[in-house]
Amino acid sequence: MFANKPVPLLSFTTKASYSQFSTAIFHPFFSSLRANPSLFQTKQAHAHIIISGLAGNASLMGHLLTILALSPSTPFDYSQSIYQTITNPNVFASNNMIRVQLHGHVVKLGFGEDVYVRNALIHLYSSCCKVESSKKVFDESPYNRDVITWNAMLAGFARDGRVDVVESMFDEMPERDVISWNTMIMAYVHNGKLEEGLECFRRMRGIGLIPNEATLVTSRLLFDKMPQRDISTWNVMICGMASHGRGKEAIALFERFLNEGIRPVNVTFIGVLNACSRAGLVKEGKRYFKLMTDNYGIEPEMEHYGCMVDLLGRAGLVSEAIEMIENKVVSPNPVLWATLLCACRIHGLIELGENIGNKLIELDPSYDGHYVQLANIYAKSRKWDEVIRVRRLMAERNTIKLQVGA
Numbered sequence: 517m518f519a520n521k522p523v524p525l526l527s528f529t530t531k532a533s534y535s536q537f538s539t540a541i542f543h544p545f546f547s548s549l550r551a552n553p554s555l556f557q558t559k560q561a562h563a564h565i566i567i568s569g570l571a572g573n574a575s576l577m578g579h580l581l582t583i584l585a586l587s588p589s590t591p592f593d594y595s596q597s598i599y600q601t602i603t604n605p606n607v608f609a610s611n612n613m614i615r616v617q618l619h620g621h622v623v624k625l626g627f628g629e630d631v632y633v634r635n636a637l638i639h640l641y642s643s644c645c646k647v648e649s650s651k652k653v654f655d656e657s658p659y660n661r662d663v664i665t666w667n668a669m670l671a672g673f674a675r676d677g678r679v680d681v682v683e684s685m686f687d688e689m690p691e692r693d694v695i696s697w698n699t700m701i702m703a704y705v706h707n708g709k710l711e712e713g714l715e716c717f718r719r720m721r722g723i724g725l726i727p728n729e730a731t732l733v734t735s736r737l738l739f740d741k742m743p744q745r746d747i748s749t750w751n752v753m754i755c756g757m758a759s760h761g762r763g764k765e766a767i768a769l770f771e772r773f774l775n776e777g778i779r780p781v782n783v784t785f786i787g788v789l790n791a792c793s794r795a796g797l798v799k800e801g802k803r804y805f806k807l808m809t810d811n812y813g814i815e816p817e818m819e820h821y822g823c824m825v826d827l828l829g830r831a832g833l834v835s836e837a838i839e840m841i842e843n844k845v846v847s848p849n850p851v852l853w854a855t856l857l858c859a860c861r862i863h864g865l866i867e868l869g870e871n872i873g874n875k876l877i878e879l880d881p882s883y884d885g886h887y888v889q890l891a892n893i894y895a896k897s898r899k900w901d902e903v904i905r906v907r908r909l910m911a912e913r914n915t916i917k918l919q920v921g922a
Contacts, residue, residue, distance in 0.1 A: 559594075582646065631657075635664045642672030649841060667695050674703035694720075701734050715739040718752050732756050754850075755787035763795025770804075782814055789823035793830060801827045818849050825852050829859030834868060850880045857889045861896065869893040882911055 570576055634653055641649040651674045654665065666689045673681040682703040688698060697720045704713030717735040738850060739753050749774050754838065757766035770788050773780065780788075785808045793803030805824055808814045821840065828837035834856055841852055853876045860869030873890030880886060887910040894902040 582649070589754065602873050631660050631662055634660070635662075635668055638665065638668040638672070642663060646674040647676045647678075662679065663689070663691050663696065667693070667699060668701040669915065670703075672697055674706070677707065679703045679707045680707065682871060694711060699737070702831050705734055705738055711742070714742065714752070717756075718748065732760055732762075747781060747784070750778065751781070751783050751787060754791070758787045758791035758794060761794045763791035763793075763797060766791035767795075767797070767800060780808075780812060780814075782817065782820075785814060786823065789820060789827065793823050793827035794828060796827075798827060798831045798833070816844070818852075822849070822852060822855065826857050830857050832859070832863045832864055834859050834863065834875060838868075838872075850876060850883075850886075853879065854886065854889070857893075859888070861889060861893050864896065866893055866897045881913055 530760050546790065558580060565571055565573075565576055565580075592704075634657060637653050638650045641647070641653065650669060654661070666685065670682055670685055673679075675687065682700060686692070686696065686700045697716065701713045701716050701720075704716060717738070735756065735904060736753065739749065742749070748869060754766050754769050754773070757763075757769060766787060770780075770791075771782070773784070778804070788802055788804050792798070792804065801824065805816070805820070806819070809816065815882065821844070825837045828834070833880070837856055837859070841856075853872055857869055857872045860872060870890070870893060872891060873886060876886040877890070887906050891903045891906040891910075894900075894906065
């Protein structure tokens with residue numbers, strides 16, 4: 517009942533004489549005031565504390581300072597006088613005094629509605645385990661929030677172990693970023709909800725959001741604690757490791773996957789081959805590609821060929837990659853040739869790069885990236901006339917730029 521309406525302190529004191537007071541009698545009143553700060557009732561509580569002989573109690577006075585920090589109209593001199601009555605102020609009381617100063621100055625200087633300042637205040641209270649204070653600041657400006665505001669509140673409730681509130685707020689968020697997802701996953705982990713955490717990770721990848729390193733570490737903790745894992749769970753972890761350049765870990769996970777007798781599918785091998793490519797493991801990549809076709813009868817798709825071409829190209833084995841494209845790929849995708857063109861430029865294969873560049877321009881004459889790559893190859897070999905020719909051709913054909921994320 518204390519959450520909605522302040523309770524007069526006298527309703528507690530009439531049942532006990534001042535001599536019978538203990539610190540416990542004030543806690544319900546403090547809970548009420550934290551939800552609805554009132555300077556008048558805070559002063560009333562202060563008066564009763566003095567009369568009861570508990571004015572030197574650092575914990576009680578610290579709670580008073582917390583409430584004063586939530587009431588911007590509180591005179592700083594009054595807060596300071598309370599702080600000075602504490603004989604040996606502890607960290608709790610000192611931190612609350614700092615918050616009183618900071619929050620009060622923010623309001624007086626007119627920055628109370630600034631979203632960046634409010635975000636900092638929410639983070640400040642949450643970091644000090646004062647999540648209800650954070651929520652009060654959050655609720656004061658329902659139309660002045662950004663994703664950072666929401667993330668700060670999610671982190672506060674997650675730190676407080678209130679995963680149900682984190683779930684509710686996460687669902688209400690108008691937009692989410694990687695930090696939002698990571699906070700939700702961490703809340704599940706710390707509360708032992710492993711299945712929910714991994715499902716959150718799956719959803720994150722499902723919407724095309726690349727998880728950050730912290731999310732991946734958290735998800736691996738979830739994965740290792742799970743008593744049972746399905747094929748989807750394994751694929752999520754293998755592909756996640758690969759996309760973050762942790763190729764050797766992804767491959768070790770895949771070997772463990774095989775040892776448990778699970779049959780890999782098409783997506784599993786995309787993750788494994790991508791891991792080999794990023795880690796420069798040519799021998800292993802070739803072996804897994806052969807394993808996929810010979811042992812499991814999986815017909816390679818464009819994504820598998822793309823991983824292999826990238827793997828061979830990074831290793832400088834461009835001729836071998838060309839042979840694979842020409843002999844095995846029915847309808848080569850321009851992306852495969854573009855991958856090789858980039859490899860030619862990196863490894864200084866000028867003549868081969870020239871041939872691939874011209875082939876790409878034939879396949880996809882409207883994309884300017886192919887012209888730029890070919891011009892760069894000519895520039896590397898100091899063929900300036902050819903650079904000018906390619907640039908002119910590019911202008912004549914009115915090529916387009918591929919948008920980032922397209």
